[in-house]
Amino acid sequence: MSFSPLPPRSGRPVSMVLDTDTFNEIDDQFALTHLLCAPDRVDLRGITAAPFFNERSVSPADGMRKSYEEIRHILRLTGRDGRIPVHHGSERYLPDRNTPVASDAARFLVEESRRTAAEGRKLYIGAIAVLTNVASALLLDPALSERAVVVWLGSHDYTDPDNDEFNLIQDVAAAQTVFASGIPLVHFPCRGVASALAVTEAEMRTNLHDCGPVGAYLLKIFQDCMRGVPWRQRIIWDVAVSSFFTVPEATQWREMPTPQLRDDRAWVLPDAGPSSLLAARRMDAAVIFQDLFQRIRTFAGEADDPVQP
Numbered sequence: 001m002s003f004s005p006l007p008p009r010s011g012r013p014v015s016m017v018l019d020t021d022t023f024n025e026i027d028d029q030f031a032l033t034h035l036l037c038a039p040d041r042v043d044l045r046g047i048t049a050a051p052f053f054n055e056r057s058v059s060p061a062d063g064m065r066k067s068y069e070e071i072r073h074i075l076r077l078t079g080r081d082g083r084i085p086v087h088h089g090s091e092r093y094l095p096d097r098n099t100p101v102a103s104d105a106a107r108f109l110v111e112e113s114r115r116t117a118a119e120g121r122k123l124y125i126g127a128i129a130v131l132t133n134v135a136s137a138l139l140l141d142p143a144l145s146e147r148a149v150v151v152w153l154g155s156h157d158y159t160d161p162d163n164d165e166f167n168l169i170q171d172v173a174a175a176q177t178v179f180a181s182g183i184p185l186v187h188f189p190c191r192g193v194a195s196a197l198a199v200t201e202a203e204m205r206t207n208l209h210d211c212g213p214v215g216a217y218l219l220k221i222f223q224d225c226m227r228g229v230p231w232r233q234r235i236i237w238d239v240a241v242s243s244f245f246t247v248p249e250a251t252q253w254r255e256m257p258t259p260q261l262r263d264d265r266a267w268v269l270p271d272a273g274p275s276s277l278l279a280a281r282r283m284d285a286a287v288i289f290q291d292l293f294q295r296i297r298t299f300a301g302e303a304d305d306p307v308q309p
Contacts, residue, residue, distance in 0.1 A: 005149045005186050005278050006248050007124070013043045014124050014245065015116045017109060019089070020238075021052040021129035022074070023066035024166075026221045029074055030292065031128055031238035033214055036078050037295035038246050045112050046085040047071050048105035050129030051093065053170065060170075061091035067129075077214040078299070090132040093171040097180075100139035101132060109137035113147040122184075126245070127152040128238040130167050135174035138181045145183035152178070153241050155267075156191040158279075163265040165190045176261045185258060185277045186244060194240040196283045198233040201226050207293035212300035240280065243288040246295070250287040251280045 007014045018035060022028040035042050049068035057063030068088055075081040089105035100106060109125060116123040125148055127134055134152075138144050154167035154175065167190075168175055179185070188194050204222050208215040226234060243250060255275035259267040 015043045016124035017046045019048045019127045021050040021067050022070040024052045027236045027238040031242040034242035037299040042245050048087045049089045094173040097173045100136035105133040106136035110141045117147040123148040125150045126241045130170040131174040132171045135177035145181045149184045151186040153188040157189045158267040188240040188280045196285045198235045211296050247291045250284040252282040
């Protein structure tokens with residue numbers, strides 16, 4: 001791989017934008033907070049709201065707007081509202097692999113990548129949602145593939161016969177577009193990889209009970225989500241992407257040629273070719289959650305103007 005996508009362990013924080021369907025469930029809120037509490041590792045240039053459609057929305061557009069408001073809520077709780085740009089994303093999914101869905105988010109990704117390139121740096125796009133915004137940006141400006149790196153949580157492993165993961169199935173054309181674009185990719189498959197990021201309510205209470213307004217909010221939405229469910233743990237999927245920037249050593253990696261995605265959602269693995277994708281293989285949940293909780297505790301202790309939830 002001619003360009004190593006792993007963030008440097010020292011020096012200037014990497015420039016990044018987070019693309020997130022924040023109201024979809026509860027894990028995006030943890031990933032966003034994790035990044036906000038990591039200024040030593042991440043220069044968060046902006047946040048873009050992604051569409052989603054499930055029982056928490058009435059349409060992809062409604063999901064995107066609810067995600068936008070939830071992003072703003074997290075920023076208010078951390079005292080960052082107005083300091084980090086937030087952009088509305090796509091209101092619908094790609095109609096095909098060649099047609100972008102114009103949005104403020106897609107335009108911002110293009111513009112911010114140009115600004116970052118002018119500084120001699122790559123823009124990291126942390127994608128913890130459907131890839132509609134990212135694919136649209138690439139279709140609007142294919143040269144984005146030379147200026148950015150995409151770090152995506154989505155799909156299952158490349159040999160999984162039932163590739164029904166939520167971030168993939170909503171917009172298969174968007175995933176096909178991104179994986180065929182030539183952009184450097186860091187990929188976190190869900191089942192069998194990010195599924196290791198399970199945590200109990202007791203662990204959440206122990207680690208978030210005295211962590212200011214954002215800690216109280218994260219604990220509340222976790223507890224609300226656990227009411228009436230028979231299992232004791234919940235997977236906080238999206239922390240996989242935020243942990244890439246804070247503790248990449250907690251993940252085992254493999255470099256490989258970028259696979260292509262068929263219309264039936266099956267992956268086609270190249271027999272040979274240059275390594276252009278960094279794939280997560282195994283994750284150390286204990287190290288990742290230790291980093292997450294420690295950063296939130298440190299942030300709560302340093303906050304000089306806490307905001308009430």
